[in-house]
Amino acid sequence: MQKFEEAGYTICKVDENPNIYVVNTCTVTNIADRKSRQALRKVKEKNKDLIVVAVGCYAQIAKEKLKTIEEIDIVLGNKEKKDIVQYVENYLEKKNKENTAIKNKNAQNIDEKNAENENEIYVADISKQKDFDEYGLVTYSEKTRATIKIQDGCNNFCSYCLIPYARGRIRSRNKDSIIREVTEISKKGIKEIVLTGIHIASYGKDFEEDYKLIDLLEDLNKIDGIKRIRLGSLEPTIVTQEFASRLSKLEKICNQFHLSLQSGCDETLKRMNRKYTTEEFRKVAEILRKYFKDVNLTTDIIVGFPGETEKEFNNTYKFLKEIAFYKMHIFKYSPREGTVAEKMPNQVDGKTKDERSQKLIELSNKNQEEYNKKYLGKIVEVLFEEEKDGIWSGYTKNYIKVNLKSDENLENQIIDVIPEKENSQIIYARIP
Numbered sequence: 001m002q003k004f005e006e007a008g009y010t011i012c013k014v015d016e017n018p019n020i021y022v023v024n025t026c027t028v029t030n031i032a033d034r035k036s037r038q039a040l041r042k043v044k045e046k047n048k049d050l051i052v053v054a055v056g057c058y059a060q061i062a063k064e065k066l067k068t069i070e071e072i073d074i075v076l077g078n079k080e081k082k083d084i085v086q087y088v089e090n091y092l093e094k095k096n097k098e099n100t101a102i103k104n105k106n107a108q109n110i111d112e113k114n115a116e117n118e119n120e121i122y123v124a125d126i127s128k129q130k131d132f133d134e135y136g137l138v139t140y141s142e143k144t145r146a147t148i149k150i151q152d153g154c155n156n157f158c159s160y161c162l163i164p165y166a167r168g169r170i171r172s173r174n175k176d177s178i179i180r181e182v183t184e185i186s187k188k189g190i191k192e193i194v195l196t197g198i199h200i201a202s203y204g205k206d207f208e209e210d211y212k213l214i215d216l217l218e219d220l221n222k223i224d225g226i227k228r229i230r231l232g233s234l235e236p237t238i239v240t241q242e243f244a245s246r247l248s249k250l251e252k253i254c255n256q257f258h259l260s261l262q263s264g265c266d267e268t269l270k271r272m273n274r275k276y277t278t279e280e281f282r283k284v285a286e287i288l289r290k291y292f293k294d295v296n297l298t299t300d301i302i303v304g305f306p307g308e309t310e311k312e313f314n315n316t317y318k319f320l321k322e323i324a325f326y327k328m329h330i331f332k333y334s335p336r337e338g339t340v341a342e343k344m345p346n347q348v349d350g351k352t353k354d355e356r357s358q359k360l361i362e363l364s365n366k367n368q369e370e371y372n373k374k375y376l377g378k379i380v381e382v383l384f385e386e387e388k389d390g391i392w393s394g395y396t397k398n399y400i401k402v403n404l405k406s407d408e409n410l411e412n413q414i415i416d417v418i419p420e421k422e423n424s425q426i427i428y429a430r431i432p
């Protein structure tokens with residue numbers, strides 16, 4: 001968007017009759033792939049002259065498939081994205097020449113049908129990219145919270161995941177660039193930042209100097225105006241006594257950690273090619289609970305991974321009960337073409353996945369309700385974000401959502417409130 005604006009284009013909605021339509025595709029799940037294909041196909045129904053451009057992760061890994069979709073004109077990989085305007089303009093110039101030639105009846109050598117249907121593919125091998133690409137950094141900034149991308153790529157190659165193929169190897173963003181952006185954000189009055197990336201635990205591993213995630217957090221903690229620093233999904237392997245001890249000294253760090261566990265059974269974890277055991281994960285949870293009061297641990301779990309027997313699932317269930325996550329995001333495994341897991345034997349049937357997923361959702365809801373109830377009658381500090389029908393909602397530092405009835409404008413205010421009622425995972429509070 002930014003590149004088109006800089007080149008003098010006007011950004012408009014799809015129903016405002018655009019000339020160029022760009023789909024930033026995603027490949028995190030099969031559903032994301034399907035949605036990307038649907039978005040690319042559908043849009044030309046209304047306007048046949050539209051130039052349709054596919055960019056992003058799904059474009060990076062599925063160029064052969066996208067080649068067969070005739071509604072698409074240009075496919076660009078993640079590396080080519082920054083030159084999108086140039087690619088589009090070259091394409092337009094070429095099309096104009098072809099159309100003029102056809103009109104002038106000088107087109108004996110041009111296959112008109114092919115010229116209309118052929119799409120152009122520019123997808124470089126992303127695994128060769130070594131630098132963090134500053135272009136296209138999008139800071140999703142609401143009035144109270146901004147997400148800051150600090151890292152890209154992954155070296156882990158979990159057996160079910162295509163991200164390393166779509167995003168390449170780990171690349172960390174320059175620390176000065178991050179500090180500069182957060183300083184600018186703080187001047188706008190935003191109080192909370194969320195640090196994101198594909199694998200933020202690996203931040204700095206590609207630097208020559210010894211500067212890791214914890215060093216960055218110590219620097220960000222010094223920036224005036226920012227009141228809260230939240231970490232996006234964190235690989236459990238980074239959490240050592242030393243890491244947690246240094247982290248706990250930073251007063252702005254939110255005591256909420258999303259640790260992607262994926263399975264609570266060692267055999268399943270091994271097949272997933274995850275880099276830890278349940279025993280190691282248990283220690284991580286203990287360390288975080290030791291250093292952070294009221295810490296809120298959340299996680300992602302995949303159910304129905306190939307070969308997951310009833311016994312393996314029961315191990316997972318038992319482990320999850322023991323760790324007692326506040327919230328678990330449950331994903332039913334779905335095979336991704338081109339992954340190791342896709343070819344594994346003993347794929348689990350849909351009904352079993354549904355049942356296992358349901359069991360874990362119930363456990364997650366129960367944990368959440370129990371955890372929320374602990375706060376009833378106690379003072380908590382909430383950063384309020386938005387209002388609907390006279391009810392303001394916001395989050396505590398450990399990411400508990402709290403609602404408060406108020407006629408005042410509470411947006412971007414951090415206020416002490418007392419939760420007094422819990423109903424189906426929703427907390428209602430009052431002013432003390």
Ligand code: SF4
Pocket residue numbers: 154155156157158161162163164198199
């Ligand atoms: S850690 Fe595993 S699941 Fe996460 S992005 Fe890397 S390969 Fe994918």
